[in-house]
Amino acid sequence: ILNVEQSPQSLHVQEGDSTNFTCSFPSSNFYALHWYRWETAKSPEALFVMTLNGDEKKKGRISATLNTKEGYSYLYIKGSQPEDSATYLCALTMDSNYQLIWGAGTKLIIKP
């Protein structure tokens, strides 16, 4: 059974602080790693997709890194704002059949 693990499960961060969380996945047969943001009562929105070991992606204050050899990805948020409050999901593709294997998410709550 393939497992994508995310930690922590939830996180409270003071507004203005920076934070990061982890997605761990089996390193064999890796194909692509996706990060999504899922706000309450909305639908998941894509943030990044990474395919190569060492990839780094950035969108505003949010960035992500990928280590396919050891099987992890980090998502960083710099200077957290209330609008960053959401569940952050990572998802793995291990072959080219396009099916994503989803982690359970990290729920981020920004305290004003």
Next chain:
Amino acid sequence: DARVTQTPRDKVTEMGQEVTMRCQPILGHNTVFWYRQTMMQGLELLAYFRNRAPLDDSGMPKDRFSAEMPDATLATLKIQPSEPRDSAVYFCASGVTPSGRAQDTQYFGPGTRLTVL
């Protein structure tokens, strides 16, 4: 601004009734996914299609659920008969794989909130 649309947005029904949820993928997208949001499992994949052909529906209870794509602009998920445990938010997502690239992004619809009494 192309979006995945889903109807209805909310559905309340009684146990035993048939429920049909519809999804219109983004024009030009050739893969469609049906997910169910559960408290325990997060996003649960029910079925997915590429070029209208079903590729995997192993996540779906076959005795009561069925998924189809009558044409490239419409995907349906049907539950018959519905049960209270089917209450959840059902998401449709679409994507494009011109060359079968697994790294292409999935775009999610707003979801259908189903309540079975």
